[in-house]
Amino acid sequence: MTYHDLLTNAFCSLSAQLGRDPLQVQGPGGNTSIKSDGVMWIKASGKELADSETKKIFVAVDLDAARTEANGQGDGNCKAAVIDPEQKLRPSIETTFHAVLQWPVVIHTHSVATIVHAISPQGRVAAAKKLSGLPFAFVPYRKPGLPLTREIVASINSDTQIVVLQNHGLICCGQTVQEAAALIAAVESRLALAVTDVVAAPGESPPEGTRWAANATKLATDPRLFDLARAGSYYPDHVVFLGPALPQFGEAQDRPAMLVKGKGVLIRTDATPTQASMLDCLAAVLSRLPEDWQAEPIGEESEADLMNWDAEKYRMTLARRG
Ligand SMILES: [Zn+2]
Structure with a gap:
């Protein structure tokens, strides 16, 4: 067994499924990771989760090295933590928070339902009620990268598995892919908000270009x-x-x-x-x-x-x- 076996079909399948859902992930946004025995596979920067099953979009990093960067040593981009120097992928800008979360599977999405709650003061109060009973924490807005990682560390405890990122999105963590997927489903059903009327685009021709x-x-x-x-x-x-x-x-x-x-x-x-x-x-x-x-x-x-x-x-x- 090599560290390549850590990147399981179940993990890639969940990543792809989230990546194909525009209410979960848009373009190259969001990222997923799986870690064990000092290695973490994390989505590479600029890649799309939708391609998880068909392209090489994950990069393996040394977990200790990534955690050291999360603690402020190094520049926080985790390039130096990449295990295979031959491959060209760069770890996601959000690698450090994946590294510091002590759960084997970490799923970060830009869930539309979560964002609606997380951008609104009334929404955050509502979310706290709707998520009650689940192990969740709120994290104030910070720039993605080390500033956000530091704020997450300051806001969670060892039981936290759901993190609502103010003006940003959602993180769900699990011991297994199934557990993380179940938490995402639970959050989505509790935070679901209906769209009212949908308006059609104008019939007239748009300006050139x-x-x-x-x-x-x-x-x-x-x-x-x-x-x-x-x-x-x-x-x-x-x-x-x-x-x-x-x-x-x-x-x-x-x-x-x-x-x-x-x-x-x-x-x-x-x-x-x-x-x-x-x-x-x-x-x-x-x-x-x-x-x-x-x-x-x-x-x-x-x-x-x-x-x-x-x-x-x-x-x-x-x-x-x-
Ligand atoms: Zn993000």
């Missing part, structure tokens, strides 16, 4: 959702792939996704599939937000930080965009 995003129309036609989409960004991958708050077409024409008030949402025809899935995610999140819940954006400081921009320069750029 754009198309109407079929699943996001409500962001433009529902005044409350329109204001929320304009007010800020609510979780890291939105910023990474679509930039900050959605602009209106006319204010900006170079952004991947743009609102046309009262009509629909334009997406550039050269936008990537990941950008399209991030726009769908925003529509899925905001259209599930109950009427009496507020949503808190991550704020400009956090946005600048995610884009590795100087905060002051970032604010000036946003101000220019108006």
Whole structure:
């Protein structure tokens, strides 16, 4: 038995299943890991969980080395912890939290139902009630990487198996793949929120170089959702792939996704599939937000930080965009 046997079919199958579900994972978001005997397989950076069964998307790291980085020695990207120097994959930016969680199987998703609760003060109160009896903890928003790992360590205890990441997503941990999968199912059923009416895309032709995003129309036609989409960004991958708050077409024409008030949402025809899935995610999140819940954006400081921009320069750029 070699460490390669640790990467089981059951683990890859659960990873792929979550990766194919846009209410769990969008594009290369989310990551899964399995560890034993000092080795941890973790999804590689930029790879998609949907490909777990068909492509090489996992990379093996030395668990002690990854934990040492989690404790602040090294730069936290865990490149130096990779076991096979011949392979080219880089471990996920979120590898350090997988390493410090003492459970053999760790599943991190950008669950839409969880995000709706986690971006809202009223949602977090509701989630605490709905998850009662389960071993869960809340973790305040931090930039993914070492800052988030440190905050997770400070927020959990040895019994914690469910972690709700404020303005980010969900982590479920288990002794086995089955146990982690069962926790995800339990969280999803307790936090499920219905979508009300779905609005069709406009019939008129879109401006050149754009198309109407079929699943996001409500962001433009529902005044409350329109204001929320304009007010800020609510979780890291939105910023990474679509930039900050959605602009209106006319204010900006170079952004991947743009609102046309009262009509629909334009997406550039050269936008990537990941950008399209991030726009769908925003529509899925905001259209599930109950009427009496507020949503808190991550704020400009956090946005600048995610884009590795100087905060002051970032604010000036946003101000220019108006
Ligand atoms: Zn994440």
